[in-house]
Amino acid sequence: MATSPQNPAVVTRDDQEQEQVDRETDNLALYYYDTCPFCIRVLRTIERLRLKIELRDIRRVPAYREQLLQGGGSSTVPCLLIQKDDGSLDWLYESDAIMGYLEDRFA
Template sequence: MMAAFGRFLFLGKPMKHKLELFYYDACPYCQLVLRVIDNLNIKVDYKNILKDEDNLDRLVNDTGRRTVPCLYIDNKPMFESADIARWLEQNQNNLEKN
Protein backbone atom coordinates (compact mmCIF):
# COMPACT_ATOMS: atom_id res chain seq x y z
CA MET A 1 0.00 0.00 0.00
CA MET A 2 1.36 3.42 -0.91
CA ALA A 3 0.31 6.40 1.13
CA ALA A 4 1.45 9.99 0.86
CA PHE A 5 3.05 11.56 3.90
CA GLY A 6 4.11 15.16 3.46
CA ARG A 7 5.96 15.33 0.16
CA PHE A 8 7.19 11.74 0.17
CA LEU A 9 5.65 8.36 -0.40
CA PHE A 10 6.13 5.75 2.27
CA LEU A 11 8.30 3.88 -0.20
CA GLY A 12 10.78 6.73 0.07
CA LYS A 13 10.27 8.05 -3.44
CA PRO A 14 9.63 11.77 -3.88
CA MET A 15 6.31 12.85 -5.32
CA LYS A 16 6.64 14.70 -8.63
CA HIS A 17 4.83 17.93 -9.39
CA LYS A 18 3.55 19.05 -12.79
CA LEU A 19 5.07 22.50 -13.41
CA GLU A 20 4.02 25.03 -16.06
CA LEU A 21 5.55 28.50 -16.24
CA PHE A 22 3.56 31.29 -17.89
CA TYR A 23 6.01 34.02 -18.90
CA TYR A 24 7.35 36.22 -21.67
CA ASP A 25 11.00 36.79 -22.54
CA ALA A 26 11.29 40.55 -21.94
CA CYS A 27 9.87 40.37 -18.40
CA PRO A 28 12.69 40.86 -15.84
CA TYR A 29 10.73 39.02 -13.14
CA CYS A 30 10.27 36.10 -15.50
CA GLN A 31 14.01 36.11 -16.19
CA LEU A 32 14.69 35.72 -12.47
CA VAL A 33 12.46 32.63 -12.33
CA LEU A 34 13.92 31.25 -15.57
CA ARG A 35 17.44 31.54 -14.11
CA VAL A 36 16.40 29.63 -10.98
CA ILE A 37 14.81 26.89 -13.10
CA ASP A 38 17.94 26.68 -15.25
CA ASN A 39 20.31 26.64 -12.25
CA LEU A 40 18.30 23.90 -10.53
CA ASN A 41 17.90 21.96 -13.81
CA ILE A 42 14.15 21.54 -13.19
CA LYS A 43 11.78 20.18 -15.83
CA VAL A 44 9.10 22.78 -16.61
CA ASP A 45 6.55 23.15 -19.39
CA TYR A 46 7.05 26.70 -20.69
CA LYS A 47 4.00 28.76 -21.75
CA ASN A 48 5.01 32.00 -23.48
CA ILE A 49 1.95 34.27 -23.35
CA LEU A 50 3.14 36.53 -26.19
CA LYS A 51 4.00 33.77 -28.66
CA ASP A 52 0.85 31.71 -28.12
CA GLU A 53 -2.45 33.46 -27.47
CA ASP A 54 -3.94 30.24 -26.07
CA ASN A 55 -1.47 30.48 -23.18
CA LEU A 56 -2.60 34.02 -22.35
CA ASP A 57 -6.26 33.00 -22.67
CA ARG A 58 -5.77 30.12 -20.25
CA LEU A 59 -3.95 32.32 -17.73
CA VAL A 60 -6.68 34.97 -17.82
CA ASN A 61 -9.52 32.43 -17.74
CA ASP A 62 -7.99 30.53 -14.82
CA THR A 63 -6.82 33.47 -12.71
CA GLY A 64 -8.47 36.64 -14.00
CA ARG A 65 -4.96 38.09 -14.31
CA ARG A 66 -2.39 38.72 -17.05
CA THR A 67 0.43 38.86 -14.53
CA VAL A 68 3.61 36.89 -15.16
CA PRO A 69 5.53 35.02 -14.08
CA CYS A 70 2.93 32.53 -12.98
CA LEU A 71 3.97 29.01 -12.06
CA TYR A 72 1.25 26.39 -12.14
CA ILE A 73 2.05 23.67 -9.62
CA ASP A 74 -0.22 20.70 -10.25
CA ASN A 75 -2.65 23.10 -11.99
CA LYS A 76 -2.66 25.62 -9.11
CA PRO A 77 -1.24 29.06 -9.99
CA MET A 78 1.45 30.81 -7.97
CA PHE A 79 2.40 34.44 -8.68
CA GLU A 80 5.30 36.66 -7.56
CA SER A 81 8.80 35.82 -8.79
CA ALA A 82 10.33 35.77 -5.28
CA ASP A 83 7.66 33.35 -4.04
CA ILE A 84 8.10 31.13 -7.09
CA ALA A 85 11.90 31.10 -6.76
CA ARG A 86 11.67 30.30 -3.05
CA TRP A 87 9.19 27.45 -3.66
CA LEU A 88 11.39 25.97 -6.40
CA GLU A 89 14.49 26.09 -4.20
CA GLN A 90 12.69 24.60 -1.20
CA ASN A 91 11.14 21.80 -3.26
CA GLN A 92 13.96 21.10 -5.72
CA ASN A 93 14.54 17.56 -4.41
CA ASN A 94 10.92 16.69 -5.18
CA LEU A 95 10.95 18.09 -8.71
CA GLU A 96 11.69 16.27 -11.94
CA LYS A 97 15.05 17.18 -13.45
CA ASN A 98 15.88 17.72 -17.12
Protein backbone atom coordinates in the same frame (compact mmCIF):
# COMPACT_ATOMS: atom_id res chain seq x y z
CA MET B 1 32.86 31.11 -11.35
CA ALA B 2 32.56 31.68 -7.61
CA THR B 3 29.33 31.07 -5.78
CA SER B 4 27.67 33.70 -3.66
CA PRO B 5 24.11 34.62 -2.66
CA GLN B 6 23.92 36.61 -5.92
CA ASN B 7 25.48 33.78 -7.94
CA PRO B 8 24.56 30.42 -6.34
CA ALA B 9 25.93 27.16 -7.70
CA VAL B 10 24.09 24.98 -10.17
CA VAL B 11 22.43 22.05 -8.40
CA THR B 12 24.00 18.67 -9.07
CA ARG B 13 22.16 15.37 -8.78
CA ASP B 14 22.90 11.81 -9.75
CA ASP B 15 20.89 10.35 -12.66
CA GLN B 16 18.32 8.67 -10.43
CA GLU B 17 17.70 11.84 -8.41
CA GLN B 18 17.40 13.89 -11.63
CA GLU B 19 14.85 11.43 -13.05
CA GLN B 20 12.77 11.77 -9.87
CA VAL B 21 12.92 15.58 -10.05
CA ASP B 22 11.96 15.44 -13.75
CA ARG B 23 8.87 13.37 -12.86
CA GLU B 24 7.94 15.83 -10.11
CA THR B 25 8.13 18.78 -12.51
CA ASP B 26 5.70 17.15 -14.96
CA ASN B 27 2.88 18.89 -13.07
CA LEU B 28 4.38 22.40 -13.39
CA ALA B 29 4.13 25.04 -16.13
CA LEU B 30 5.53 28.57 -16.14
CA TYR B 31 3.60 31.34 -17.89
CA TYR B 32 6.06 34.03 -18.95
CA TYR B 33 7.40 36.14 -21.78
CA ASP B 34 11.07 36.39 -22.65
CA THR B 35 11.68 40.13 -22.10
CA CYS B 36 10.04 40.30 -18.66
CA PRO B 37 12.81 40.91 -16.08
CA PHE B 38 10.90 39.10 -13.33
CA CYS B 39 10.39 36.13 -15.64
CA ILE B 40 14.11 36.10 -16.43
CA ARG B 41 14.88 35.79 -12.71
CA VAL B 42 12.56 32.78 -12.45
CA LEU B 43 13.99 31.22 -15.63
CA ARG B 44 17.51 31.53 -14.19
CA THR B 45 16.37 29.76 -11.03
CA ILE B 46 14.79 26.98 -13.11
CA GLU B 47 18.02 26.61 -15.06
CA ARG B 48 20.21 26.64 -11.93
CA LEU B 49 18.02 24.02 -10.25
CA ARG B 50 18.08 21.94 -13.48
CA LEU B 51 14.29 21.71 -13.67
CA LYS B 52 12.32 20.60 -16.71
CA ILE B 53 9.28 22.85 -16.41
CA GLU B 54 7.00 23.46 -19.37
CA LEU B 55 7.37 27.07 -20.53
CA ARG B 56 4.29 28.87 -21.86
CA ASP B 57 5.13 32.16 -23.58
CA ILE B 58 1.97 34.28 -23.42
CA ARG B 59 3.17 36.65 -26.14
CA ARG B 60 3.94 33.95 -28.69
CA VAL B 61 0.90 31.79 -27.98
CA PRO B 62 -2.25 33.84 -27.30
CA ALA B 63 -4.05 30.74 -26.00
CA TYR B 64 -1.58 30.62 -23.08
CA ARG B 65 -2.48 34.18 -22.10
CA GLU B 66 -6.14 33.23 -22.18
CA GLN B 67 -5.47 30.12 -20.04
CA LEU B 68 -3.62 32.28 -17.53
CA LEU B 69 -6.42 34.84 -17.42
CA GLN B 70 -9.18 32.24 -17.10
CA GLY B 71 -7.40 29.96 -14.63
CA GLY B 72 -5.41 32.36 -12.52
CA GLY B 73 -7.61 35.43 -12.84
CA SER B 74 -4.82 37.70 -14.09
CA SER B 75 -2.54 37.84 -17.12
CA THR B 76 0.40 38.95 -14.95
CA VAL B 77 3.63 37.02 -15.43
CA PRO B 78 5.51 35.15 -14.20
CA CYS B 79 2.97 32.65 -12.96
CA LEU B 80 3.67 29.05 -12.03
CA LEU B 81 0.82 26.62 -12.59
CA ILE B 82 0.97 23.77 -10.09
CA GLN B 83 -1.25 20.75 -10.70
CA LYS B 84 -1.71 18.89 -7.42
CA ASP B 85 -2.05 15.11 -7.08
CA ASP B 86 -5.82 15.48 -6.59
CA GLY B 87 -6.07 17.34 -9.92
CA SER B 88 -6.66 20.77 -8.40
CA LEU B 89 -4.66 23.72 -9.71
CA ASP B 90 -2.71 26.42 -7.89
CA TRP B 91 -1.67 29.57 -9.74
CA LEU B 92 1.42 31.00 -8.05
CA TYR B 93 2.18 34.61 -9.00
CA GLU B 94 5.16 36.84 -8.10
CA SER B 95 8.73 35.93 -8.98
CA ASP B 96 9.95 35.82 -5.36
CA ALA B 97 7.14 33.44 -4.36
CA ILE B 98 7.81 31.21 -7.38
CA MET B 99 11.56 31.11 -6.76
CA GLY B 100 10.98 30.37 -3.07
CA TYR B 101 8.63 27.51 -3.92
CA LEU B 102 11.12 26.02 -6.41
CA GLU B 103 14.04 26.41 -4.00
CA ASP B 104 12.11 24.82 -1.11
CA ARG B 105 10.91 21.92 -3.21
CA PHE B 106 13.91 21.17 -5.47
CA ALA B 107 17.14 22.67 -4.07
